[in-house]
Amino acid sequence: MAEVTMTVNGKSVTKSVKGNTLMTDFLREELRLTGTHVGCDTSQCGACVIHVNGQAVKSCTMFAAEADGAEVATIEGQANADGSLSVIQAAFQEHHGLQCGFCTPGMVMSAAALLKENPKPTEAEVRDYLEGNICRCTGYHNIVKAIMAASGQDVSSIAAE
Amino acid sequence: MSVAKPLPHDAARLHVTGSARYVDDIPTPAGCLHLAFGLAEIASGTIARIDLDQTRSAPGVVGVWCAKDLPTDCDCSPSAHDEPLLSDDSIHYLGQPVFLVAATSHLAARKAVALASITYEERKPILSIDEALEAGSHFEEGPRIWQKGDAEQAIQSAPHRLDGEIEIGGQEHFYLEGQAALAVPQEGGDMLVHSSTQHPTEIQHKVAHALDIPMHAVRVETRRMGGGFGGKESQGNALAIACAVVALQTGKPAKMRYDRDDDFMVTGKRHDFRIHYSAGFDAKGRLQGLAFTQYARCGWAQDLSLPVADRAMLHATNAYFVPNVRIESHRLKTNTQSATAFRGFGGPQGMLGMERVMDHVAHHLDLDPTAVRQANYFGSDQNAVPAAVQTTPYGQPVEEFALGEMTKALIESSDFKARQDAVRAWNETQPVLKKGLALTPVMFGISFTLTHLNQAGALVHVYQDGSIHLNHGGTEMGQGLFQKVAQVAASRFGVGLETIKITATDTAKVPNTSATAASSGSDLNGMAVLAACDTIRNRMADHLAQLWQVPSDKIAFGDTSVTDGNRTISFAEAAKLCYEGRISLSSTGFYRTPKLEWDRLRGQGRPFFYFAYGVSASEVVVDTLSGEYRILRADILHDCGASLNPALDIGQIEGGFVQGAGWLTTEELVWDDKGRLRTHAPSTYKIPACSDRPDVFNVALWDGANQEDTIYRSKAVGEPPFMHGISVLMALSDAVASCGRGYPDLNAPATPERVLAAVRRVQNEL
Numbered sequence: 031m032a033e034v035t036m037t038v039n040g041k042s043v044t045k046s047v048k049g050n051t052l053m054t055d056f057l058r059e060e061l062r063l064t065g066t067h068v069g070c071d072t073s074q075c076g077a078c079v080i081h082v083n084g085q086a087v088k089s090c091t092m093f094a095a096e097a098d099g100a101e102v103a104t105i106e107g108q109a110n111a112d113g114s115l116s117v118i119q120a121a122f123q124e125h126h127g128l129q130c131g132f133c134t135p136g137m138v139m140s141a142a143a144l145l146k147e148n149p150k151p152t153e154a155e156v157r158d159y160l161e162g163n164i165c166r167c168t169g170y171h172n173i174v175k176a177i178m179a180a181s182g183q184d185v186s187s188i189a190a191e
Numbered sequence: 192m193s194v195a196k197p198l199p200h201d202a203a204r205l206h207v208t209g210s211a212r213y214v215d216d217i218p219t220p221a222g223c224l225h226l227a228f229g230l231a232e233i234a235s236g237t238i239a240r241i242d243l244d245q246t247r248s249a250p251g252v253v254g255v256w257c258a259k260d261l262p263t264d265c266d267c268s269p270s271a272h273d274e275p276l277l278s279d280d281s282i283h284y285l286g287q288p289v290f291l292v293a294a295t296s297h298l299a300a301r302k303a304v305a306l307a308s309i310t311y312e313e314r315k316p317i318l319s320i321d322e323a324l325e326a327g328s329h330f331e332e333g334p335r336i337w338q339k340g341d342a343e344q345a346i347q348s349a350p351h352r353l354d355g356e357i358e359i360g361g362q363e364h365f366y367l368e369g370q371a372a373l374a375v376p377q378e379g380g381d382m383l384v385h386s387s388t389q390h391p392t393e394i395q396h397k398v399a400h401a402l403d404i405p406m407h408a409v410r411v412e413t414r415r416m417g418g419g420f421g422g423k424e425s426q427g428n429a430l431a432i433a434c435a436v437v438a439l440q441t442g443k444p445a446k447m448r449y450d451r452d453d454d455f456m457v458t459g460k461r462h463d464f465r466i467h468y469s470a471g472f473d474a475k476g477r478l479q480g481l482a483f484t485q486y487a488r489c490g491w492a493q494d495l496s497l498p499v500a501d502r503a504m505l506h507a508t509n510a511y512f513v514p515n516v517r518i519e520s521h522r523l524k525t526n527t528q529s530a531t532a533f534r535g536f537g538g539p540q541g542m543l544g545m546e547r548v549m550d551h552v553a554h555h556l557d558l559d560p561t562a563v564r565q566a567n568y569f570g571s572d573q574n575a576v577p578a579a580v581q582t583t584p585y586g587q588p589v590e591e592f593a594l595g596e597m598t599k600a601l602i603e604s605s606d607f608k609a610r611q612d613a614v615r616a617w618n619e620t621q622p623v624l625k626k627g628l629a630l631t632p633v634m635f636g637i638s639f640t641l642t643h644l645n646q647a648g649a650l651v652h653v654y655q656d657g658s659i660h661l662n663h664g665g666t667e668m669g670q671g672l673f674q675k676v677a678q679v680a681a682s683r684f685g686v687g688l689e690t691i692k693i694t695a696t697d698t699a700k701v702p703n704t705s706a707t708a709a710s711s712g713s714d715l716n717g718m719a720v721l722a723a724c725d726t727i728r729n730r731m732a733d734h735l736a737q738l739w740q741v742p743s744d745k746i747a748f749g750d751t752s753v754t755d756g757n758r759t760i761s762f763a764e765a766a767k768l769c770y771e772g773r774i775s776l777s778s779t780g781f782y783r784t785p786k787l788e789w790d791r792l793r794g795q796g797r798p799f800f801y802f803a804y805g806v807s808a809s810e811v812v813v814d815t816l817s818g819e820y821r822i823l824r825a826d827i828l829h830d831c832g833a834s835l836n837p838a839l840d841i842g843q844i845e846g847g848f849v850q851g852a853g854w855l856t857t858e859e860l861v862w863d864d865k866g867r868l869r870t871h872a873p874s875t876y877k878i879p880a881c882s883d884r885p886d887v888f889n890v891a892l893w894d895g896a897n898q899e900d901t902i903y904r905s906k907a908v909g910e911p912p913f914m915h916g917i918s919v920l921m922a923l924s925d926a927v928a929s930c931g932r933g934y935p936d937l938n939a940p941a942t943p944e945r946v947l948a949a950v951r952r953v954q955n956e957l
């Protein structure tokens with residue numbers, strides 16, 4: 031057991047964890063932040079994406095101890111301070127970028143990381159960036175559309191409606 | 192009215208903020224145990240020796256169960272009582288649960304499982320269709336055969352004939368949320384089960400049976416699933432039963448979620464098929480006689496294989512009128528995972544067999560495949576038999592056939608003819624990259640083919656403040672059922688959706704429900720909710736009419752208020768008045784689908800209330816040096832009747848198409864010769880990723896109300912769009928055919944390897 035301290039969604043937390051505690055388990059079980067989902071346990075589906083020091087990271091492939099001293103953001107911290115949805119969250123809702131919703135937290139977190147890096151991505155860049163996020167329900171169309179809309183671009187030409 | 196509006200998913204806000212709860216997210220009481228199965232390492236044989244001492248003494252382990260430690264056989268089967276929870280020493284597939292571990296954490300349970308030592312006496316497993324045929328290993332007494340007219344004679348006397356065969360692979364559901372269950376023991380031996388299931392009543396039934404208690408002692412609750420696709424119709428039984436047994440015997444809550452690899456190894460998938468066909472046709476490609484032999488690989492247990500194989504037969508001629516047909520279906524028993532329900536339920540395999548015939552016939556006659564398809568459509572005036580008396584091979588008259596017009600509309604809107612010419616011109620000049628374009632129709636029958644399943648119940652309460660509690664037997668797996676049904680309730684009471692509380696599916700609220708399956712969720716539950724709402728609304732109207740001294744039919748509900756034309760009060764005030772007038776504001780609702788009549792043994796009757804239609808056109812480009820390909824464009828026109836929610840319906844169509852295309856292109860399941868599934872993780876099993884979807888993707892709804900009296904004249908949408916993926920395979924076939932003279936003969940999934948092999952074959956044929 032070792033003590034770790036990190037900032038999660040703006041709040042400082044200190045806990046003692048085992049060396050082999052995965053970041054997903056730390057978030058879900060220790061902090062009860064269950065919006066970070068486990069879809070594959072093996073770093074392939076992207077349902078568990080969080081931000082660590084501003085970088086998108088698959089939390090199922092990281093130990094909690096590795097986040098010691100880090101700035102961590104999860105889906106639970108994405109809404110605005112007044113509780114209203116962030117631009118990306120609102121776009122996913124409005125453009126039907128979800129069905130079962132299991133992939134959604136990871137998608138939103140990946141999208142946030144992308145738009146920080148590249149505020150006006152092309153459709154091809156969005157698709158490319160989302161290679162590590164699997165969605166089994168939507169066929170991706172509305173996810174791409176939501177992200178394009180969140181970046182302030184006109185999505186009326188993205189068909190399928 | 193909120194019906195027909197493109198409203199977002201009811202839980203969208205919860206999803207985007209990470210606060211939507213799935214089974215694994217439910218806060219558990221202290222002391223919750225975590226379970227894992229130990230799985231068989233051979234596909235067929237018996238257990239010679241089993242040593243679980245190290246497992247028992249592993250850190251965190253609280254208990255270990257083998258079959259003999261269970262209270263009953265804990266059968267998990269939805270049909271034939273042939274699936275004991277744990278192996279009774281005989282092993283039927285590699286991945287079969289042999290023992291069960293309960294520990295203080297998920298990881299501790301999984302680690303303890305790995306310490307078991309089991310030795311087996313192996314038998315040679317029956318894995319393939321050929322091995323099963325040779326061994327005579329099958330379900331039911333023999334092949335099921337349905338016929339109409341004299342297919343053999345018609346084929347013999349037709350001007351043209353051909354024979355062929357297609358192999359069709361299975362498919363892993365890959366619901367993003369793996370199977371999960373949580374059992375919480377209650378007083379007096381009762382059990383509360385949370386399950387990620389499409390069929391809470393089945394979970395209740397199987398848990399009650401396993402614990403040998405009445406169904407009233409088991410309550411099952413399902414708020415949502417992270418995807419189901421048929422994979423949670425029966426495959427959740429094992430986890431729920433295991434949790435309930437452990438919870439009963441330890442007095443502690445018990446939770447189980449399959450790790451993704453275990454989910455692949457343990458649970459059933461789509462049935463793989465081989466379909467052999469003989470067709471007799473005229474010079475225009477019109478079919479005169481057709482014979483299919485379908486071989487379905489069902490795996491080790493019967494599960495839902497009989498109705499799945501039946502549905503493959505029911506869709507064996509898709510949207511075409513064939514005067515003489517014979518369909519023979521073999522349901523083969525193999526030492527593999529027990530194949531199960533998967534979106535389309537056998538329909539896609541049957542339909543693909545027919546589309547393959549169309550493609551082959553057109554190639555044989557050197558005709559345009561789309562023209563051949565149109566010439567064979569039901570109701571086509573080119574047919575010798577008048578449209579009015581055309582029936583399906585099982586004798587159901589086709590009273591409404593939208594595909595003729597829909598096909599013309601899609602040809603127009605997708606600029607199909609011009610693109611066909613462009614593809615031809617491209618292929619003439621390009622030596623390496625070849626394009627293909629194909630159009631395929633979908634005609635999918637709506638209703639459970641087991642007629643008694645076509646029923647549903649609902650429970651609606653109006654509280655004295657005018658807020659409404661809504662419950663029904665359907666489950667939410669992302670398809671938007673809850674939202675659609677809430678839209679129905681809101682429309683009946685004339686209130687906004689914010690007035691309605693959508694609640695988790697709960698066997699204590701609505702009993703004896705059917706699985707949310709067969710695309711029937713909103714058809715059945717929407718009608719049941721409508722009945723419940725109307726009962727309450729009529730009581731309210733009667734009471735207000737009496738108070739106001741007007742006839743009941745003057746009372747109208749709308750705009751969150753109630754009026755008799757002169758007075759207008761809010762819906763909340765109306766609810767309060769009714770409460771004070773001692774009017775019951777709670778009602779159940781019930782619905783059973785009319786007109787159904789079906790004899791599955793003879794293959795005769797009306798199994799379906801109606802048909803849902805759709806047509807799609809896909810364009811692909813193939814690299815003939817590597818076999819790799821891309822989908823360039825897809826256009827879909829789909830019939831949802833008068834859509835309850837166009838945004839949700841379009842979402843189902845987009846998702847269905849991509850999933851269907853995945854089934855026929857990249858999703859390949861590979862078992863080795865020992866029966867071990869080698870593609871058991873997303874690293875080796877490739878479902879479509881974001882970049883795999885078509886560059887141009889146009890989806891439109893066909894404007895038309897259902898002729899049958901369904902909920903607001905809508906049509907079911909869950910499964911039918913899945914089969915639009917067939918146009919991708921046919922487009923690949925078209926591209927490969929341009930490489931030479933031979934017929935591509937593409938099997939599914941058409942992986943790049945298979946496409947490359949087909950290109951070589953076609954090039955070498957003179």
Ligand code: FES
Pocket residue numbers: 067068069070071072073074075076077078079088089090091
């Ligand atoms: S659970 Fe982390 S990538 Fe799938």
Ligand code: FES
Pocket residue numbers: 127128129130131132133134164165166167168367417418669
């Ligand atoms: S919405 Fe279900 S996996 Fe993406």
